[in-house]
Amino acid sequence: MKTHVKALVVGGGAVGTSIAYHLGKAGWDTMLLERDELTSGSTWHAAGLLPLFNMGYATSHIHDYSVRFYKTLEAETGLNAGFAVVGNLRMAQTDARMDEYELYASTAETVGIPYEFLTPAQIRERWPLVRTEDLKGALFHPTDGYINPADVTMAMAKGARQHGVTIERKWQVDGYEWTGSEWRVTVTKMGEKGGNLVPTEEQAVITAEHVVTATGNHAQRTARLLGLKIPAIPVEHQYIVTEPDPALVEWRAAGNPEHPVLRDADAKWYVREERKGWILGPYERNAPARFEYDVPESFRADLFPLDLERIEEEYMSMIHRIPTSEEVGLKDDFNGPICYTPDGNPLVGPAPGLRNMWLAEGFSFGITAAGGTGHYLAQMMVEGEAEIDMASLDPKRYGSWMTTEYAARKNEECYEHVFILHHPDEEREACRPLRTAPVYERQKAAGAQFGCVNGFERPNYFGPKDAPSSFDHDARSFRRGGWWDYARAEAEAIRKGVGLIDASAFTKHLLRGPGATAFLDKFTCNKLPKVGRINLTYALTDAGTTRTEYTIVRLAENAYYLVSAGAWTAYDADFLTKSAEDFMAAGGGYVDIHDVTTQWGVFAIAGPKSRDVLNELVKDADPSTVLSNKRFPWLSMRNIELGMCPVRAIRVAYTGELGWELHHPIEMQTYLYDQLLAAGEKHGLTLVGARAQNWLRQEKSYRAFGTELGRDATPLEAGLDRFVDLSKDFNGKAAMEAKGIRSMCVTVLIDGPSDADPWGREALYDGDTKVGRLTSGGYSVAFGRSIGMGYVRPDLARPGTRLKVRMQGKLWDVEVTEDSPYDPTNAVIRIDG
Template identity: 85%
Template sequence: MKTHVKALVVGGGAVGTAIAYHLARAGWADVMLLERDELTSGSTWHAAGLLPLFNMGYATSHIHDYSVKFYKTLEEETGLNAGFSVVGNLRMAQTRARLDEYELYASIAETVGIPYEFLTPAQIRERWPLVRTEDLVGALFHPTDGYINPADVTMAMAKGARMRGVEIVRKRQVDSYEWTGSEWIVRGSVMVERGGNLVPSGETFEIRAEHVVTATGNHAQRTAGLLGIRIPAIPVEHQYIVTEPDPALVEFRKSHGEHPVLRDADAKWYVREERGGWILGPYEFGAPARFEYAVPDSFRADLFALDLERIEQEYMSMIHRIPTSETVGLKDDFNGPICYTPDGNPLVGPAPGLRNMWLAEGFSFGITAAGGTGHYLAQMMVEGEAEIDMASLDPRRYAQGWMTTEYAARKNEECYSHVFILHHPDEEREACRPLRTAPAYDRQKALGAQFGQVNGWERPNYYGPLDAPDSFDHDARSFRRGGWWQYAEAEARAIREAAGLIDATAFAKHKVFGPGATGFLDWFTTNKLPRVGRINLTYALSVAGTTRTEYTIVREAEDEYYLISAGAWADYDEDFLIKAVEDWRAEHAGDWVGVQDVTTQWGVFAIAGPKSRDVLAEVIRDADPATVLSNKRFPWLSSRRIELGMCPVNAIRVAYTGELGWELHHPIEMQNYLWDLLMTAGKAHGLKPVGARAQNWLRQEKSYRAFGTELGRDATPLEAGLDRFVDLTKDFHGKAAMEATGIRSLCVTLLIDGPEDADPWGREALFSGGEKVGRLTSGGYSVVFGKSIGMGYVRPDLAKPGTKLKVMMQNRLWDAEIAPDSPHDPTNARIRADG
């Protein structure tokens, strides 16, 4: 057994073996995998082995697609049959809304290159007569996926890993991790079986590793404790049953191939064929979280007690959908733990606050995701970044400062029960809310605010009817223009025509200060640093030269800066910022730099619109109130300390909506006072509270890129069309990689002649002459142009304004035209308007 390795993978399930295999395939020698028991002894052994390509996320769709293709190659490489039955996957729809969901997914599938087809009830009945179809409206069929034997595919990947030099050692339990500053010292126990239990033998081991990857499945909470971090991966019970052979299915198989995997999403179950019978796997309400703090030492390849009453409704719906199953007896049943995360996406990437520690935890669809996770995580570790943006899976999307065990457990239970719930793009889940609220929350709620959750914060999405019940937001959701659309449209018009007030308190805010602050930020970001009292927009790059973070930087003094970034990514940004300071000081022998998270100290209101100056003039306190907000005293892209009534405010003249406006950064304890002051003063000027959805539409009219959509780790700022914020005369982190990447695609804004009752969501494929040439990353409605609008990436040769394209919506192609950048107010006359 080696004692020094390049990379150590902890966990021998499907995910761990896939990571070890791909690290070796990517060229890393000295890779080792440790498993505390036997390979596949965690959730892998009792998994149903399904390989659903369907996923509403772009990165996860790529991961699933890679896995399905990769598993088909393993037998040729290793000689081991992975047990892949390519039987297809029939995902049925009982309602038009469900078919809308599938049609939105189909556009995502187009961007990834996943084959699919839509079937009518008559076509389903013709192909698979055992399925009852009279209450269906259609189905989505994936012909290339199916199911696989979890143990066989894991063993095939393990063999492939060994063939590439990976050492796999069983019966080794990790008990501690220690970072020396250059490597990890991993210590643990050699395990033995005694009385059916797995216990430490008394013999220990120590391994030094440059990198460590944890893929510990159900043991993620133990891993979190050893690392001193929080990992919101907690198992939830999952039951499935196996029936005796169904004579009708046996007869069907005499003249047909194997039955496809069936998914009746509206009934919340999957069914697949198993030796002439059926496996039913429901995702019911009420399944409890387990092992919230640790897996008991006595729990190995064990199961929980059954609770079949909990899945009675799903069982009866299977009988309805497959009538011949009614008289078939039950042969076997399982109730085992499957790990979840609050949003259902696994945690894949750097561990928060730690160097060279990588997490691969929280896989609710671990067999489907294992191969792709190994591939893309290996790219991140070996090359610095994956070819796709993995931010949606990044472990740091859950802030260490507020995420707790209770939160994770309750949200994971909700996530389990929501596997087959309609996943509207405007989806908001209710568990564990409200949790983080700014002081003005109750005032906003009283005005009809319907909230979304961003990094735990409650943030108004829009303001609905004052007499609406709390359930209004849920009832208003749709894959088309939902019930909320009319309210967002009115809010967008208010900002374009009068004034709007937006709560942006969730913004991440950091102070960077000290004698090395200027030198560090000049190296860390792409743009010139602003002068004192001024601001700029800038970008921090990944090692691959792609966009890692977007910052608004306010220079408060020579060596004092205030950094504002996306609220959804506060921990992600802070971790990157602190590690970058350490890297810069080590590389440049730089002076001390301080970093302070001040997010919860400052509330933020954004006031915008042609009458926003008039509203502020009502309440500003100054020796010359008539000119304090003028261009001469308060120019665009500058910052000033002002007083609004009794509230001291750090005001920044900038507006994400593209109108005259200011961000008002204020002491959070004074937020209610400032809210009341502004709302009262604004009555005479048509001031309206505005939510995030209208703001998202408005920023697209100005072609403002957003982090997490247009901006991410798969495109450089130059590809995003942000050349004016990149100073190529200076050296900065990631510059050489950015220049070497070149221009693979370009970000554009499109005006779309789409359906009358729907707008794009930012997940749609773009076509030219029948060929896929790009994809949307954002979408919505333009109140200025009276039609749908979107932003996205296309081939560079098609990025010219006036180019005609097609966008896929509702399973058909609609006309779209590339607009000039900033189609609304391209000269910024409205933003610069004087007073």
């Protein structure tokens, strides 16, 4: 066995095998270790479905690549992967489900995935065994279907060997040690005793420059060995196989084609043909998480006892949908572990706090995602970044606050929600509330309907105090949900009066030390602010794309307060810390970094009357001038006192109105909140949630990280030239300039349907040609029209350009506007008083 490789992949399921294949193809000396046999984990009992449907942009690309890649394996390896390209039919029993499919379809268009919509009559004509009288229609993807998981894994394994990859079976990893330049991986040879897999006395040490873990059900063991928290925990998934259905036998004997994979989403199941019978795979309620801490040594290619009572409802609904299946007996059953994460997306990317350690864990649709994960993860490792933004799958989207109990319960919920309507405005209720600001109960009493960001409860909007809970799906929609009127009123209140927004979830870091200034100057692309001033800046990837957005407040010559997106605390902290370590290792001065996110609360007060409210509370020798332009200009910071609360006030507003961010000691939050509400009463102060704020920032063309800003576009492509100082050297500069301008970020106003706004997942067209996609969407109270932001070809980014956007199956008129269509000169932000 080799004892040194460039890349070591741990785990021989479909995902690990694909990663090894793609690293080998890229020319890396790669070894794959499997503790048992290839496919012996969840791969062997997977149903092998390849659904292209996905709301996420990155995961849609991953699934699309997999489907295309698997079709090439036989030509390359000579092994048939067992790909049955029968298509995928998603049926809808409700209008809401058809709305969901329209949004799916528009997302598919942005990736280039073909689809077609079918009426119930068309479904019945093609597949007469399917009952259709209670259907509204269906969405059909003709290019996917199902595959044999073992066959595709073995084909990828052969392809990997052809690319020079070494595959070793029956070796278990028992320890990881980072030496500063490579990983020392201790491995133990596994043997068999009484049918169980047991360690032998034979051990070895493998050194590797990079390690990838793709350990599936064993992710919790991997987490312990690495000293990490990995929220990948399996959930039981059952499916049953029937005896041959005589009606299906007759259908196929007559020369008719195989049925597509059938999905009755409203009934929570998939069905496909299997040897003239049917496979039923339900996603039922109350499926339990398993292996929360470890997989028993006795569990190999094993299954759990079937629980037919738990899936009775889904079984009966299959009989309803395919009446001929009623008299067919059961031939086989499977109940095995399938790994999940709290949001259903896998964990793909660099491990937090570790160097050259990569995670590929938590795949609930592992066969579908395996091919694409190998492709894009190999790009990240070999080239430094993938061609698509992989941030939505980054393992660091869950911070150190995450526990095993949280992951297990959220994973169970995620499993249950596979076929529950995926409203873009959904808020799932498990494990909530967990992380709350001190004013949570006060906000709740005021009618706050909360969303969850990085585990924090954050008001999405404020409804009537007797409104249904924010978890009531009846209040949600793929169009304008029950919250829409409240959000519009809140947005109007900020534009015309004054509003108060809880922004306490913002990520906050304190950075100081003799090397702080030199480090930040190299780390970010904009000029550093003077003491007491702020600027907006970006840290770039080595590929020149946007890695993180920061508001930098300069507190002293070598002390800075960094504010970034609340959803990305661990993601930003890891990048910031590792970059500072590299800077110091290269001879730079000492840099001290502290995550102070939970030490500081933030209220954003904004609107034409915001100064009037604050003037009621300011304590100063001359309180009437404290907030004037002369003493407190735009884009500056001052330490002020509001009543008895010391406040680090920053004159900036994400809404584009006159306003301040009030950063305050978290233990004084309830006091400050009460003072602000009392002072604001006579000025009509309105409590405002995140959804109205999101609309308002689009009226100002403020880009948001995770939507307009990401690792697939440079700051110049995002239209942020004014925040890039090309006269200085900074990380990623040369790569950014070499990329040029491939597409441009634009703001658009939309003459869309009267009952809907875009969600930021829709395709943009110039005539019949797809030319871009939206990344954000909403409603503009300033213009009385839908609004959105997104990327188009550079030649179409000029203001006044007319395009189309796909919403609910139709094309609607779009106009590209100037940047910051509301108050383009920033006059209202700078207004004096």
